[in-house]
Amino acid sequence: MTDLIQLLIGGLSIGILYSIVAIGFVLLWQTSQTINFAQGEFVMVPMFVMVGLHIVLKLPFWLSFLLTILASSLMGYLFEKLMIKRLLAGGVIVIVIATLGLSAFLRYGMQITWTPLTLFFPHIFSTEPIKIRNVVFSSEDIWNIVIISIIILLLHLFIKRTKLGKAMQAVAQSRETATLMGINVMQIITLVFVLNSILTGIGAIFVAPVFFVRYDVGVQLGLKAFIAAVIGGFNQIRGALAGGITVGLVETLAAAYISTAYRDAFTMILLLLILLIKPEGIAGIREEAY
Amino acid sequence: MILSLAPVFSAGLGAAQEKLRIGLVIEQTGAGASLGAYWIKAFELAVGEVNKGGGVLGRQVEYEIFDNQSKAPVSVSATQKALSWGAFAIAGPIYSGNTLACMPVTQEAKTPQMTGSENWRITLQGDKYIWRMSTGQTQEIQKLLNWVMAERKPKALGMLYVNNDFGIGAWETAKKLLKEKYNTELVMAAACEQKQPDYSAELKKIKESNADTVLLNLLEEESAMFYRQAKKVGLNAFLCTVNTGISVDACRLGKEAVDGVYGTSGYEYSAPEAGCQRLAKYYRERYGEWPDNEFMKGYNAVYLVKTGIELAKSFDKEKFVEKMHSVHITPKIQPNIVGGSLYYDENGELHSWDYLAKVTWNGKEALAKALFAIPPFKGPDSDKKTFVVK
Numbered sequence: 001m002t003d004l005i006q007l008l009i010g011g012l013s014i015g016i017l018y019s020i021v022a023i024g025f026v027l028l029w030q031t032s033q034t035i036n037f038a039q040g041e042f043v044m045v046p047m048f049v050m051v052g053l054h055i056v057l058k059l060p061f062w063l064s065f066l067l068t069i070l071a072s073s074l075m076g077y078l079f080e081k082l083m084i085k086r087l088l089a090g091g092v093i094v095i096v097i098a099t100l101g102l103s104a105f106l107r108y109g110m111q112i113t114w115t116p117l118t119l120f121f122p123h124i125f126s127t128e129p130i131k132i133r134n135v136v137f138s139s140e141d142i143w144n145i146v147i148i149s150i151i152i153l154l155l156h157l158f159i160k161r162t163k164l165g166k167a168m169q170a171v172a173q174s175r176e177t178a179t180l181m182g183i184n185v186m187q188i189i190t191l192v193f194v195l196n197s198i199l200t201g202i203g204a205i206f207v208a209p210v211f212f213v214r215y216d217v218g219v220q221l222g223l224k225a226f227i228a229a230v231i232g233g234f235n236q237i238r239g240a241l242a243g244g245i246t247v248g249l250v251e252t253l254a255a256a257y258i259s260t261a262y263r264d265a266f267t268m269i270l271l272l273l274i275l276l277i278k279p280e281g282i283a284g285i286r287e288e289a290y
Numbered sequence: 291m292i293l294s295l296a297p298v299f300s301a302g303l304g305a306a307q308e309k310l311r312i313g314l315v316i317e318q319t320g321a322g323a324s325l326g327a328y329w330i331k332a333f334e335l336a337v338g339e340v341n342k343g344g345g346v347l348g349r350q351v352e353y354e355i356f357d358n359q360s361k362a363p364v365s366v367s368a369t370q371k372a373l374s375w376g377a378f379a380i381a382g383p384i385y386s387g388n389t390l391a392c393m394p395v396t397q398e399a400k401t402p403q404m405t406g407s408e409n410w411r412i413t414l415q416g417d418k419y420i421w422r423m424s425t426g427q428t429q430e431i432q433k434l435l436n437w438v439m440a441e442r443k444p445k446a447l448g449m450l451y452v453n454n455d456f457g458i459g460a461w462e463t464a465k466k467l468l469k470e471k472y473n474t475e476l477v478m479a480a481a482c483e484q485k486q487p488d489y490s491a492e493l494k495k496i497k498e499s500n501a502d503t504v505l506l507n508l509l510e511e512e513s514a515m516f517y518r519q520a521k522k523v524g525l526n527a528f529l530c531t532v533n534t535g536i537s538v539d540a541c542r543l544g545k546e547a548v549d550g551v552y553g554t555s556g557y558e559y560s561a562p563e564a565g566c567q568r569l570a571k572y573y574r575e576r577y578g579e580w581p582d583n584e585f586m587k588g589y590n591a592v593y594l595v596k597t598g599i600e601l602a603k604s605f606d607k608e609k610f611v612e613k614m615h616s617v618h619i620t621p622k623i624q625p626n627i628v629g630g631s632l633y634y635d636e637n638g639e640l641h642s643w644d645y646l647a648k649v650t651w652n653g654k655e656a657l658a659k660a661l662f663a664i665p666p667f668k669g670p671d672s673d674k675k676t677f678v679v680k
Contacts, residue, residue: 003494003497003498006490006493006494006523007490007491007494009490010488010490010491011488011490013488014487014488108319111319111323115327116318116319116323116324116326116327117323117324117327117539118324118510118511118539118543120542120543120545127518127521127522129521129522129523129524131524136523136524137522137523138522138523140522141522210487210488210515211485211487212511212514212515212543214324214511215323216320216321216323217485220485248488251488252488252490252491253491255490255491255492256490256491256494256495259481260453260480260481260482260491260492260495261453261480261481263483263486263491264483
């Protein structure tokens, strides 16, 4: 039993990291029918910015964090203005291809301009082991789970309960109708891209101590987050949370009880099953085809 | 008269301009990029030194990087490109899977290949054109296990290995050695994926197997990730590893979590060997940190090509092959060679000294310090004894 609890904590703490990256896929799809395949790189870039500010320039953590969020927001804003706005009319496929290109550009750009080496990032929370009745874990795992869950919950409440959030929902359901209702659709879309970048910036500081900071970390993260979003439900914020946690738990439990060599395979099998049985995802809402 | 002299002059000019080309087929991008970077820096240094010293038999050395993207199929095409470019020899790759993929290409082209890979199969393929730049995993694991079994006397030995040719080869080697020499077996063994961030499953397996000692054959980053997580859950087992687990990158990333880990390494920056010390000092002054052993391997790749050509006294590849098997290379033969005493057997397998090192965290950085020097199993130094490094 203690082993199981420990595995659950481990799976949850990894899964929650996938969730915060997966949210971006859901948010952007909902509001602008965009799939951003550079989402992983949108986490990678703030990681490097944090390293530059906090470790290289030795700025205080809180200041480095704020500046990283600002930089990340700017990246999201420019991404929307310079790329998405111009390509939106071309449809999803065009945007997918463009973001794949952007992903490679950011990745190799970082490798060439900064370093191909993996960089260290300090733990934000204590990693001293905590033992409760033979279950051993670290406060870092618990803090990651709690804080990211709160962030996702706050985002959910923001979208459901605030005027701006409702405007985002309106844009997601129908841009034409939202325009007729007096909503500035393009402004909302810009806001969502900036919001996504803020989230990935926040996610970066939780992800970095676990995954380390390297130019290609976005590939692994982006893929896992995408799978999490599909499994959880691409059209609901809670889907990102459910999907991320599911992927984290499946990986960990399958590796522990079946085989460590095929941990990723079980996630793929689950993905296939979900697509076959419940394509809207665990927490998604089935949409009617027109 | 003047016209008839033209071919003579042009032939002379052509010979003077002819260069010795080495194709560096390396992990410049992809998962192995951080290791490939060391080889690229090593080549910059070594080729510069060789050319400053007059080149090799009068020819300046020229090298070109052929990125294999850390992928086996791309290693094949990169090697083919390097051969088309006119490489006399190929240096790299580092990842064992990549070397196993492209070895047939260099073998068919009858071109020497200096690989950084450690999988035990590489030098047993009947390929006379391959040479290893570090001791293979059979020797390394044997030396590590010999020390662990003699000094630690573990009651239950477990193993974690990376799920690729490097790791699976090590697991196969460890299983065989434990059975044949020690009449025992691993109580647990688990394969880990590259860049895997979570080790909860592996830690659970270690705990339920009651392993008091765990042998690690992970890559640098994965080792650091494992150490950090093992520390988070307060793992009690004694950890010992092959060179990747006590490498500069593993120590840099793992920091205090690497404290107390023991491992074996051939080109340890703390090794009491003049070549290692010289390169370590250079790297520290130039880049502000200690070099990984991949830097020493890359450096030696250039000098081994030089050595082979000088021993053959020509640029004939078959003479190179003949001279570079069953050969003992020391600084007397090649002054800049790192490692002190390198013996290449008939298969291109390197037999040289390895060092058992322990990592200590001093509050600022985790440093590996060589404790024992372990002699090779073959060659002129094979009758020497293990000694304590002072």
